[in-house]
Amino acid sequence: MRILKLICLLFCFYANAQPNWQTCTNIPSNINNQRFDDVFFIDENIGWAANGYYAAVYKTIDGGNTWSEQLNETILGGDYYFRNIEFLDENIGFLGTLNGAFFKTNDGGTTWTEVTNISTNPQAICGLNTVGSSTIYGCGAYFEPAFIIKSTDSGNTWQYIDMSSYANALVEIYFLTEDTGFASGKSDNGATILKTTDGGVSWTEIYNSNLEGEYLWKMQILESNTNVLFGSIDAVSPNPGKLVKSVDGGLTWISYDAPETGIQAVGFINENQGWMGGHTTGFYETLNGGESWTNLNIGSNLNRVFIVNSTLAYASGTSIYKFTDDNSLGTNGIDERERTPLKIKLKTNPAKSILEFDIEFDSNDNLLIELYDLNAKFIRQLSREHINNKTTKKYKFNIEDLSSGTYLINFHNNTGRESIKFLKE
Numbered sequence: 001m002r003i004l005k006l007i008c009l010l011f012c013f014y015a016n017a018q019p020n021w022q023t024c025t026n027i028p029s030n031i032n033n034q035r036f037d038d039v040f041f042i043d044e045n046i047g048w049a050a051n052g053y054y055a056a057v058y059k060t061i062d063g064g065n066t067w068s069e070q071l072n073e074t075i076l077g078g079d080y081y082f083r084n085i086e087f088l089d090e091n092i093g094f095l096g097t098l099n100g101a102f103f104k105t106n107d108g109g110t111t112w113t114e115v116t117n118i119s120t121n122p123q124a125i126c127g128l129n130t131v132g133s134s135t136i137y138g139c140g141a142y143f144e145p146a147f148i149i150k151s152t153d154s155g156n157t158w159q160y161i162d163m164s165s166y167a168n169a170l171v172e173i174y175f176l177t178e179d180t181g182f183a184s185g186k187s188d189n190g191a192t193i194l195k196t197t198d199g200g201v202s203w204t205e206i207y208n209s210n211l212e213g214e215y216l217w218k219m220q221i222l223e224s225n226t227n228v229l230f231g232s233i234d235a236v237s238p239n240p241g242k243l244v245k246s247v248d249g250g251l252t253w254i255s256y257d258a259p260e261t262g263i264q265a266v267g268f269i270n271e272n273q274g275w276m277g278g279h280t281t282g283f284y285e286t287l288n289g290g291e292s293w294t295n296l297n298i299g300s301n302l303n304r305v306f307i308v309n310s311t312l313a314y315a316s317g318t319s320i321y322k323f324t325d326d327n328s329l330g331t332n333g334i335d336e337r338e339r340t341p342l343k344i345k346l347k348t349n350p351a352k353s354i355l356e357f358d359i360e361f362d363s364n365d366n367l368l369i370e371l372y373d374l375n376a377k378f379i380r381q382l383s384r385e386h387i388n389n390k391t392t393k394k395y396k397f398n399i400e401d402l403s404s405g406t407y408l409i410n411f412h413n414n415t416g417r418e419s420i421k422f423l424k425e
Helices: 002-017
Strands: 020-023 036-041 045-051 058-060 066-072 080-088 092-099 102-105 127-131 135-140 149-150 157-160 171-174 181-186 193-196 206-207 215-221 229-234 242-246 253-255 263-268 274-278 285-288 302-308 310-314 318-325 343-346 354-361 365-373 378-387 391-398 404-414 417-422
Touching: 036 302, 036 310, 045 080, 045 310, 058 080, 080 127, 092 127, 092 135, 092 365, 135 171, 135 181, 135 285, 149 171, 171 215, 193 215, 193 229, 215 263, 215 302, 229 274, 242 263, 263 310, 274 302, 354 404, 378 391
Parallel strands: 036 080, 127 171, 263 302
Antiparallel strands: 020 318, 036 045, 045 058, 058 066, 080 092, 092 102, 127 135, 135 149, 149 157, 171 181, 181 193, 181 215, 193 206, 215 229, 229 242, 229 263, 242 253, 263 274, 274 285, 302 310, 310 318, 343 354, 354 391, 365 378, 365 404, 404 417
16 A cells, blocks of 8 residues: 555656646736747746837846846837847847847846947847857848848947848848858748858748748757757738748758647747747647647747757746746646737728728837738738837728729738738729
8 A cells, every 4th residue: 555655646746747838927927918029048047038018128047936127118218119138148138129229238137238330220120049159140020121130249249131132021040050040031922941051141041931921930940959940930811820840951841730820939849849829829739740739728929939958948928938847936727818909990891992991009119011812812012111109090002903802901010910801892
């Protein structure tokens, strides 16, 4: 009987010790389902989180058990959307925004200064990556133009690289060495991945989804086998999002349908076990390399999965989440919540020759308006603009050339992507 009890106790301990996703409870969860756009860890304990719409930076030194706020837009004296955060070491770090501003810290995030010595000021930085001891790459934006910035001296001087001949938009950048790396986003043809072996001087496209309007949103390369690459495709409904995977360094690709359309976050701890999520989802898990997915019913509005090792990971969404066998953080059963949509009012539906609608903006923003048919085939871009302040804008577009039928207007702004149907008479 004692042996049986011991076996039961060991089994229970083993079962309880299995890593799972939990919510970090000592960091504010966002209201209105806004997201933490990024999370980055320099080691198992020290990390930072960038809150997007509410523009704040938080730091932890104990593996996410406690977080302290280091920066907010009040301190900076402006209205910002924080997109990403990345550190070279415990002191030197970088913060990208969607508002034409880029910041650097030399003291672990205690103070930040704006980077102003880039020849062409980046309109927005959507991706950051540090590699080696002093090299930093950045890219942008999810709207035009596509560009890369690069520093080889810890961010003291910068080079601006025009990428418009390769892509329309860049969202993510990841380098294996100072010279060999990847950038992803979209081109005229669809979601794209580019590769360089000369530090960004020249690029070759190694993947394209061939569906206009799609983005290759996030990338991951397995540290244990750098020939294994993963990418998430953010699609337009009714097309599904996708996981794309290469096991030969990007020479060939396998594509699997993702569980939702607006998939953005992706992260794997090995070739088989990983997670995806997006603006309207929490964690979906696969144990077979992406062939099938299970809804874990935790989290919402995911944008980043940051892998530390095979038993430790973090993710950013409505809150910050941790994959761990430490059950002290919080519950793993948080309900998913839908993203707060744009406030769009169609004024002509059905529409004959002119399509009219109003959009109420709560703060400054970036906006792409695109036209698709009902099968999500891209027709044309209607507008690309920067919104400077809280306002209501009126839009009118000529649609005389469209045949009668139902169409989709796709709106892509700082906080998400959504489509509205309208009827052309």
